[in-house]
Amino acid sequence: MDKGEAIQRLIESGVMPTSEAIKSILESVPLESKPELSAEVESLPSVELIQMPDFQPKKYEVKDFVAYFRVRYEFFKNLLVNRPELTNTTSIARLQQGEKTTIIAYIHSMKKLPTGTLKLTLEDLTGKISAIISIKNIQTLKATHLAHDEVLGFKGSVGKDIFFIDEIIWPDIQHKQITKTPDEVYVACAPDLHVGSKMFLEKEFCKFVKWLRGEYGNLKQREIGKKTKYIIICGDIVDGVGVYPNQDREQNIKDIYQQYETAAKLLSQIPLDRKVIISPGNHDAVRICEPQPLLYKDFAEALYKLPNVIMLPNPSYIRLHKSEKCKGVEILVYHGYSFDYFIDSIESLRLAGGYDAADKVWEFLLKRRHLAPTYGATLALPTEQDYLLIKQVPDIVMSGHIHKAKIGKYRGVLIVSGGCWQATTTFQQRMGHNPDPKVVPLINLKTGKAKMFRFR
Numbered sequence: 001m002d003k004g005e006a007i008q009r010l011i012e013s014g015v016m017p018t019s020e021a022i023k024s025i026l027e028s029v030p031l032e033s034k035p036e037l038s039a040e041v042e043s044l045p046s047v048e049l050i051q052m053p054d055f056q057p058k059k060y061e062v063k064d065f066v067a068y069f070r071v072r073y074e075f076f077k078n079l080l081v082n083r084p085e086l087t088n089t090t091s092i093a094r095l096q097q098g099e100k101t102t103i104i105a106y107i108h109s110m111k112k113l114p115t116g117t118l119k120l121t122l123e124d125l126t127g128k129i130s131a132i133i134s135i136k137n138i139q140t141l142k143a144t145h146l147a148h149d150e151v152l153g154f155k156g157s158v159g160k161d162i163f164f165i166d167e168i169i170w171p172d173i174q175h176k177q178i179t180k181t182p183d184e185v186y187v188a189c190a191p192d193l194h195v196g197s198k199m200f201l202e203k204e205f206c207k208f209v210k211w212l213r214g215e216y217g218n219l220k221q222r223e224i225g226k227k228t229k230y231i232i233i234c235g236d237i238v239d240g241v242g243v244y245p246n247q248d249r250e251q252n253i254k255d256i257y258q259q260y261e262t263a264a265k266l267l268s269q270i271p272l273d274r275k276v277i278i279s280p281g282n283h284d285a286v287r288i289c290e291p292q293p294l295l296y297k298d299f300a301e302a303l304y305k306l307p308n309v310i311m312l313p314n315p316s317y318i319r320l321h322k323s324e325k326c327k328g329v330e331i332l333v334y335h336g337y338s339f340d341y342f343i344d345s346i347e348s349l350r351l352a353g354g355y356d357a358a359d360k361v362w363e364f365l366l367k368r369r370h371l372a373p374t375y376g377a378t379l380a381l382p383t384e385q386d387y388l389l390i391k392q393v394p395d396i397v398m399s400g401h402i403h404k405a406k407i408g409k410y411r412g413v414l415i416v417s418g419g420c421w422q423a424t425t426t427f428q429q430r431m432g433h434n435p436d437p438k439v440v441p442l443i444n445l446k447t448g449k450a451k452m453f454r455f456r
Contacts, residue, residue, distance in 0.1 A: 193420075339355075
């Protein structure tokens with residue numbers, strides 16, 4: 001390929017033909033595997049980042065944590081106070097013995113008594129109060145879903161220094177009508193490569209790339225591959241270094257720079273008319289505290305050189321395939337690090353399937369409008385805004401991390417959990433995980449439906 005061809009390909013792909021982009025193509029795309037640009041889709045792939053967290057470094061103090069929780073409380077209060085079922089709302093400081101009323105409060109603590117009754121400590125900006133959910137109350141069943149630090153509406157009656165809960169109201173999402181595109185284009189959810197691990201399934205991942213190029217599968221499958229314009233890798237592109245004890249014994253690439261360089265070589269084979277969207281995970285070379293910034297360029301420079309790669313923070317709200325005919329499909333992309341905590345600590349999630357039921361974990365989080373309602377479920381920075389809040393309801397939510405492919409729906413929102421490109425590790429066997437390697441959920445943006453593709 002000469003320089004002129006490289007410039008033409010970049011222009012046709014909607015990419016600015018900078019000197020760095022041109023050099024990247026000439027160095028990383030071999031002549032025998034040059035990408036084919038499809039003319040079957042009316043509009044070019046487009047990715048719009050709806051929200052970009054502000055990552056200004058600073059020294060965090062106690063007042064930052066106080067402000068962080070106040071912001072969260074005010075968000076949920078504004079959501080809940082206008083609900084028709086939450087009339088006659090008051091603050092904890094104004095509660096009067098004998099009245100029936102409603103409060104909006106944090107769950108500060110929970111304790112199950114020997115009788116089966118649940119005792120809570122509730123807190124708002126004016127104070128704390130003990131609360132009781134009787135075992136005779138049907139709300140006790142709902143209480144098995146409660147998590148520390150979530151903000152809920154509580155209806156009940158006031159006793160002497162205690163609040164008797166009759167009903168619990170979650171912030172929850174409203175029903176969503178999924179946006180659909182006029183073009184038949186697809187989004188592939190392909191997280192958790194773990195490049196550098198001895199268990200990385202390179203052969204199968206290369207089949208996935210060949211499928212995107214229209215070179216693998218039957219005729220119908222190849223046509224779908226060509227129409228797959230967005231590939232979202234939501235975390236754990238590489239296996240990382242020092243993530244867990246003795247990790248190096250399970251790796252064939254122990255150098256973090258080399259891990260990213262190898263990943264870049266594999267991803268460079270994806271046609272340039274596709275957008276490869278990458279956000280970090282807990283194995284990547286970036287801080288583990290959420291929200292996570294873009295992958296550090298010092299480590300992942302090879303990925304930044306790929307002209308069709310778009311870097312995102314974790315979590316991210318993005319809008320895909322916006323055009324004059326379509327407002328675009330909104331996707332909330334989250335690696336899913338908090339899933340471990342809630343599967344372990346919420347009994348109802350374990351009974352629903354645990355790691356085999358990512359859709360139920362997403363339902364749990366969507367109902368609470370937060371990606372980690374319990375502080376400590378993931379390492380979270382007390383930023384001025386809480387970037388883990390689900391402020392707007394997306395069309396699709398997407399995650400990885402637990403290596404389990406799953407498709408579901410909650411109140412019209414499509415739930416997609418990606419599989420992985422790593423064979424089952426000894427750690428996963430000990431934990432009882434049942435991963436889905438080589439499985440890629442695929443979303444048709446024209447129909448709003450998803451299905452699984454397996455690469456054997």
